[in-house]
Amino acid sequence: MAQDPGRASALETFTGPGANPHWNSVGPYLTESQKVPLILLTDRPVQLETPRHYFRTVFTPNEAFYVRWHLEGIPNRVDLRQWKLQVEGNVNRPLALNYSDLTPLAIDRVKQRLLDSLACALGSYGSAPVMNASRIPSGAKDR
Secondary structure (H helix, E strand, O other): OOOOHHHOOOOOOOOOOOOOOOOOOOOOEEOOOOOOOEEEEEEOOEEEEOOHHHHHOOOOOHHHOOEEEOOOOOOOOOOOOOOEEEEOOOOOOOEEEEHHHOOHHHHHHHHHHHHHHHHHHHOOOOOHHHHHHOOOOOOOOOO
16 A cells, blocks of 8 residues: 555546646655655555656666556565466356466466556557556566
């Protein structure tokens, strides 16, 4: 969760149309675990934006990548040996997979869905976060 959001001034809501007036925001800044100071857009849900100066390079460092989180508590690390993908609900057969069960093709498809979700949330495949995320290497080379 955001650390002491009471110290940051509240921002009015923005639902469009037009450009988000907070894109060029100069603050308030908030620091979460394993993150550099990011621009606090909202604290419920937590939305922290990457400051623009990080977009001067091809890659945005992980510690500067924006935060969008709509659930209780922000995970700060994931142990891939313990991680499971559970498919349940309105399915013929519930399924639980470990990270090592996922094929490179499945990982690439998940990354594509991530990009699609980012583009939907940000309104454009051409937005800086989507462009940077699209450079995530293909395949499971990062295992």
